[in-house]
Amino acid sequence: MNRKEALKTMAVAGIGSLALPAFGSSAQPLEPIPMKGNINHSVCQWCYNGMPLEDLVKAAKAMGIKSVELLNAEQWPVALKHGLTCAMAYGSPIGLTKGFNDPSLHAQLLKDYTLNIPKAADAGLKNVICFSGNRNGLTDEQGLENCARGLEPVLKLAAKHNITLCMELLNSKVDHKDYQCDHTEWGVKLAEKTGMDNFQLLYDIYHMQIMEGDVIATINKHKKYIGHYHTGGVPGRHEIDESQELYYPAIMRAIAATGFKGFVAQEFIPAKDPMTSLAAAVKLCDI
Numbered sequence: 001m002n003r004k005e006a007l008k009t010m011a012v013a014g015i016g017s018l019a020l021p022a023f024g025s026s027a028q029p030l031e032p033i034p035m036k037g038n039i040n041h042s043v044c045q046w047c048y049n050g051m052p053l054e055d056l057v058k059a060a061k062a063m064g065i066k067s068v069e070l071l072n073a074e075q076w077p078v079a080l081k082h083g084l085t086c087a088m089a090y091g092s093p094i095g096l097t098k099g100f101n102d103p104s105l106h107a108q109l110l111k112d113y114t115l116n117i118p119k120a121a122d123a124g125l126k127n128v129i130c131f132s133g134n135r136n137g138l139t140d141e142q143g144l145e146n147c148a149r150g151l152e153p154v155l156k157l158a159a160k161h162n163i164t165l166c167m168e169l170l171n172s173k174v175d176h177k178d179y180q181c182d183h184t185e186w187g188v189k190l191a192e193k194t195g196m197d198n199f200q201l202l203y204d205i206y207h208m209q210i211m212e213g214d215v216i217a218t219i220n221k222h223k224k225y226i227g228h229y230h231t232g233g234v235p236g237r238h239e240i241d242e243s244q245e246l247y248y249p250a251i252m253r254a255i256a257a258t259g260f261k262g263f264v265a266q267e268f269i270p271a272k273d274p275m276t277s278l279a280a281a282v283k284l285c286d287i
Helices: 003-013 053-063 076-081 103-122 140-160 184-194 205-211 215-221 248-257 274-285
Strands: 040-044 067-069 127-130 164-168 199-204 226-230 263-266
Touching (some): 040 274, 053 067, 053 274, 067 076, 067 263, 103 127, 103 140, 140 184, 215 248, 248 274, 263 274
Parallel strands (some): 040 067, 040 263, 127 164, 164 199
């Protein structure tokens, strides 16, 4: 199950009751990884949903990871009580196929984010995720206009609470057919159209390698608009090891060289022992 399917399940079952196929994994914490301090590490919970959240949090903390993310408001306290944060929080259960490019959803999205943004701020969180939604026949310009209009009141509310809204860049070629925010340039145009500093992009390296490649050059060109990063092996979205086409140490060095102080989250689906793979990915990315 990919994240689109996971979010669809969450929307039907209610946020907080998501179930994904279990991974055979050991929840035993591994040895701490000596961190160099150039990258703030996070991990996306949905990739390890076969493991109880608290076990994942404990294992992540033992490795030196600072955040477990893509959690809803009911889940944030699990990370917080163990001294971790949620570097990218959910603000609405609507999902990613339906988003701010659909004016019929603007009222509901505003209601959802009005409820959850103050909660996120009270929990000490800084970033909340959002999505464009699928095109459903919209042109790029129509999608930009609709998104900007729907985001305006949400961004104003978020600014009052020192929260940044990050729209995720996803590929529409393999995983998320018809998704509108599928190229960095489109996301940058939206950021410019909003005119708000607290709107940024979640640059998913896996997705953008599939859609446009040229990852390091894009990061350098659009660093001003990128507020968060996700990883994943290409092809297949599995481990970011020698089995895939991206060389993550070079990408991490490029991210650090931009002066980026946010988080980089592991978002690959383990094909091997999950905690061993997670520890290896963090070590690889800790440049």
